[in-house]
Amino acid sequence: xxxxxxxxxxxxxxxxxxxxxxxxxxxxxxxxxxxxxxxxxxxxxxxxxxxxxxxxxxxxxxxxxxxxxxxxxxxxxxxxxxxxxxxxxxxxxxxxxxxxxxxxxxxxxxxxxxxxxxxxxxxxxxxxxxxxxxxxxxxxxxxxxxxxxxxxxxxxxxxxxxxxxxxxxxxxxxxxxxxxxxxxxxxxxxxxxxxxxxxxxxxxxxxxxxxxxxxxxxxxxxxxxxxxxxxxxxxxxxxxxxxxxxxxxxxxxxxxxxxxxxxxxxxxxxxxxxxxxxxxxxxx
Ligand SMILES: N[C@@H](CCC[C@H](N)C(=O)O)C(=O)O
Numbered sequence: 011x012x013x014x015x016x017x018x019x020x021x022x023x024x025x026x027x028x029x030x031x032x033x034x035x036x037x038x039x040x041x042x043x044x045x046x047x048x049x050x051x052x053x054x055x056x057x058x059x060x061x062x063x064x065x066x067x068x069x070x071x072x073x074x075x076x077x078x079x080x081x082x083x084x085x086x087x088x089x090x091x092x093x094x095x096x097x098x099x100x101x102x103x104x105x106x107x108x109x110x111x112x113x114x115x116x117x118x119x120x121x122x123x124x125x126x127x128x129x130x131x132x133x134x135x136x137x138x139x140x141x142x143x144x145x146x147x148x149x150x151x152x153x154x155x156x157x158x159x160x161x162x163x164x165x166x167x168x169x170x171x172x173x174x175x176x177x178x179x180x181x182x183x184x185x186x187x188x189x190x191x192x193x194x195x196x197x198x199x200x201x202x203x204x205x206x207x208x209x210x211x212x213x214x215x216x217x218x219x220x221x222x223x224x225x226x227x228x229x230x231x232x233x234x235x236x237x238x239x240x241x242x243x244x245x246x247x248x249x250x251x252x253x254x255x256x257x258x259x260x261x262x263x264x265x266x267x268x269x270x271x272x273x274x275x276x277x278x279x280x281x282x283x284x285x286x287x288x289x290x291x292x293x294x
Contacts, residue, residue: 015047016095017054017288020087022234022265025060025074026292027095035061041079046294048077054292057230060088062095068110070096076229080207083112084175086237086268090130090284093118097127098286113175127284134238134278137245138173146171147203156249162197165190170246174278177208177228178242182250186214186222195226209236213243215252220260234265241278244270 013035016027026047028035035043044059046052058076065071072092074085092109096102097120106119114135121129138144142151149155160169160181170180179198183189189212198210210226223243225236240261247253258271268282 011294013043013292013294015054015288015290015292016286017056017290018091018095018284018286019265020090020235020237020282020284021263021268023087023236024056024287025058025085025088025091026054026056027060027062027091029062029095029099031062031064031101040075041081043294044075045077045079047292054288054290057227057233058082060085060092062092062101065110068108068115069102070107071110073112076227077231078229080229081112082176082229084238085111086132086134086174086239086241086280087235087282087284089116089118089132089134089237090280090282093120093130093132094127094284094286097122098124100124111175129281130284131279131281132237134174134241134280136276137242137272137278138175139171139245139249141171144171144173144177144208145205146177146208147205154249156246160203162194162201165194167194170249171208172242172245172249174238174241176238177204177206178211178239178246179204179208180211180213180243180246182252183212183214186212186224189214189224191224191226191232195232199226199228209239209242211236211239211243213247215247216262218253219257220262221247221253222262224264235263235268237268237280237282240268240270241272241280245272245278248272
């Protein structure tokens with residue numbers, strides 16, 4: 011198969027984008043295609059695959075597949091890239107438009123012009139905070155999980171959980187460079203307390219307006235950035251009394267900065283860059 015693709019990234023969190031408005035791929039091939047395209051040795055190399063698809067529920071639709079072929083329901087960096095792609099390719103009329111995800115619709119606004127969109131703001135909607143909505147086993151299904159004792163191997167941690175349409179387990183650390191990303195990330199991702207797996211974030215508060223952030227993504231491992239994870243980290247920080255609601259927070263990720271606000275009306279706003287790196291044909 012010869013598959014036209016565009017490689018894009020949000021702060022180094024890279025995906026292979028396939029515009030299926032005018033290209034057909036069988037549903038049963040998608041997981042294998044994601045694995046193959048993400049492979050840096052015999053494919054293109056990325057953190058996963060994103061389909062930009064037609065929908066009657068929004069202006070454009072997005073589906074995201076992780077590096078291991080599993081499908082996620084949401085992707086913050088992917089949304090900014092899809093918004094940039096859709097506007098630059100004149101798939102939408104206005105600078106503000108809707109994108110459908112498996113977790114619901116969001117509203118994106120591009121900054122720039124048809125030749126070059128430099129930044130995108132996305133209203134990521136409401137965070138889901140009940141244990142059953144994460145989902146996380148144990149405890150009271152209707153209650154929030156905030157600084158709950160969480161023992162893993164011999165480590166005694168405290169977890170705060172947030173769903174941005176996809177599940178996040180957030181842990182505060184004193185030194186981001188010493189965060190146990192490679193050791194505990196993969197173990198927590200597959201811990202049975204998270205029946206659908208979980209994205210694992212370690213964060214260090216810098217001051218009232220900044221946090222450091224590192225992520226182990228469900229289905230993809232370490233990535234340079236995670237948009238939904240940055241949103242979850244700010245929400246978790248507010249829930250723990252570390253940051254104030256309604257204030258924009260700069261989240262320092264390995265690949266650059268995102269600007270996140272959990273506003274008083276409960277919506278989470280994300281602003282940040284999106285870049286295109288390659289247009290090509292994938293021989294598969
Ligand atoms: N990189 C993404 C999240 C991608 C999906 C995630 N790994 C999951 O399985 O939920 C982002 O920028 O939000």
